[in-house]
Amino acid sequence: MTTANEVLSLGISLLFFPTVGDEYLSQDVAHIEPLSSRIFTGVSYAGTAISRSASETAWHGRVGRVFADVLAGSGYLLNYFVATAEAVGALASGLLLNVLHIATACRFECLQKHTVKAAGYCLNALGILATQIAFVCSGIFNPGNYTVPCAVRHVLHLLTAVVSQFALGGLFMAISGEGKGEYIPLRALRVLIENGQEAISSIVSALQSDFGIxxxxxxxxxxxxxxxxxxxxxxxxxxxxxxxxxxxxxxxxxxxxxxxxxxxxxxAGEFVLQTYNPQEKAYQQQLKQYVKTAFSTINGDETLASYLSESGSAEEGREALTGFYAEMYCPVAHYAELLELEAAQITCLEQFANHKLQESHASRYANIAAARELLAALPAEEKPLLIKKLLQVGSFTFPDSVSEEAEGRITTLFHKIGALAAGLYQGKLMTEEVINIRSMEVSARNLFQQACQEAV
Incomplete structure (x- = not known):
């Protein structure tokens, strides 16, 4: 009985020295890819390309996305007939070859190879058929990315080729009685070696296109x-x-x-998934710099640091700030947002391309523009009160000498800044998705927290 380590060692030898004893191993052992598999990928790619080129905000963009779904869905439906015909044809030829092979006591390797290939082809076509049915039943008429259809195409091809080798290959070896069962894992490994490079290259290209890996x-x-x-x-x-x-x-x-x-x-074993376009990423990094500057400014100013403490102690304020107490997030975010409003120009994008940012920050540019106008109109003597209120948040009270008009201006601006600042420490605006290559887990990294830690 061949052990797993022996198979692995033989497999490495097969990679570098393809001509292993059994002549069967030195030839192509995987079935050709079904036409339905290529049609499935082509239809999915076309739907994704049209969907991505459609505008996220204009009316014709919605029409484009609907057209992409209709194109993909109708393509899947038409491909049902192609996949079914391929599966039936491969099944019929496979059964005929199977009968001939068993009738000859499974002694002709050429006949065995083509019998196994026919079985793999049939399974591959059925896999594509099942995938399309699952997509349509789940309402996924258009995957929206290149990686999923690309992975489905190549994984199904490799998996069905390997399964057919183990399932039929083992049966034929038992019937022939030649005791060559140890070559079955190597034939399966040969499938991966011959076809795995193309699969990996295609999936890598799809990942680059979808996530910028x-x-x-x-x-x-x-x-x-x-x-x-x-x-x-x-x-x-x-x-x-x-x-x-x-x-x-x-x-x-x-x-x-x-x-x-x-x-x-x-x-270090992890990298960032590029879920935002370059303009969105640049804005994200600009906000991160505002947070770092805000943290450093508050930490280095006695007056500002004292606002963070109920007792008015700058030392206690710094302790809470550098200790990353949860209640410090809001004041730091408020001050960082104030820095954004004071900038020479608005760096926020008028429209975000990422749909998650669109959902929660579609009006951010307009809100920033409105807040900048209010800040520009705020009298200079009222700005220190605004800063104190931004840092003290709920514990702030207006002095008796402040007029109602001034209170109204400061309070209105405080609420507008607070609404904008909330996106800095919670939500998607200041997060990036990171994948750990050791555990293959995806997690969200909070750039607000990272900026505060870097500022210490």
Whole structure:
């Protein structure tokens, strides 16, 4: 009985030295990709491209998105017939080949290879058919990205090829009685080696297009030429031990180093998903700088720091600030928003492209413009009271000497600044999605908190 480590070692040998004893291994063992699979991907890509090019705000943008859904949905429906015809045809030819192969005691490897290929082709077409049915039943007429259809296409192709090798290959080996069952895992591995590089390259391109994941050009070229594994083992020779000890920890460590070697940002094991466009990202970084400046200014000013303490002690205020007490978020955000309003020009985008930002911050530009007008009209002697109210929040009380008109101006501006500042420490405006390549978990990083920590 061949052990897992022996199969892995033989598989590495197969990668570098393709001509392993069994002639079957040195030839293509995977079925060709069904036409329905390519149609599915093409229709999905077309729907995504049209949807992305449509305006998020104009009326014709909504028409474009509806058209994209209709195009994808009708394409799936028409592709049902193609996938069904392919599955039936492959099933019929596979059954015929299967009967012939069993009748000859499974002794002809050429016949066995094509029988297994027919089974894989049939399963692949059925997988595409099931995927389209699942999409339509779930109301997903248009995936909205390139990664999902690309991954479905390649994973189904590889999975059905591997499953058919194990399912029918094992049966045929048992019938023939030749005792070559140890080659079945290698044939399955051969499927991955021959077709995995194209699959990874396509998925990498889709990820770059959807999320801006920064794979290097060197990595994609190396994948296309099949040299990436050799180069990786030369760079990290210690990971050759995976061939002798295929434990989960070793595989996980090798994967982490492989991603870093491939050109991803940061060898610490995580990178940022680019869910915002460059203009939105630039504005996000500008807001982060306002937060850092606000934190440093308050921390370095005795008067401002004293506003953070109920007793009026600057030392206690600084302790709460540098201790990152939760109640400090609001005052810091208020002051940061005041800095944005005092800037020479508005850097906020008039329209956000990201739909999550559209939902919660669609009117941010207009609100900033209105608040800037009120701030410009505020008398100079009233501004210190506004700053004190922004930092003390609920504990602030107006002196008796302040007129009702002044109270009204300050209070109105306070509420407008507060509404804008809320987006700095909560919600999507100041968050970025980060994926950990070791755990493969996606989390949200709060840039407001990060800015405060960097300012200490």
């Amino acid at each position: 920064p794979f290097s050009d060197l990595f994609t070229q190396a994948l296309a030429s099949g040299q990436v594994i050799q180069q990786f083992l030369q760079r990290y020779p210690g990971h050759q031990s995976v061939m002798q000890d295929a434990s989960w920890d070793n595989l996980q460590n090798a994967f982490t180093d492989f991603v870093a070697f491939s050109g991803l940002n940061g060898e």
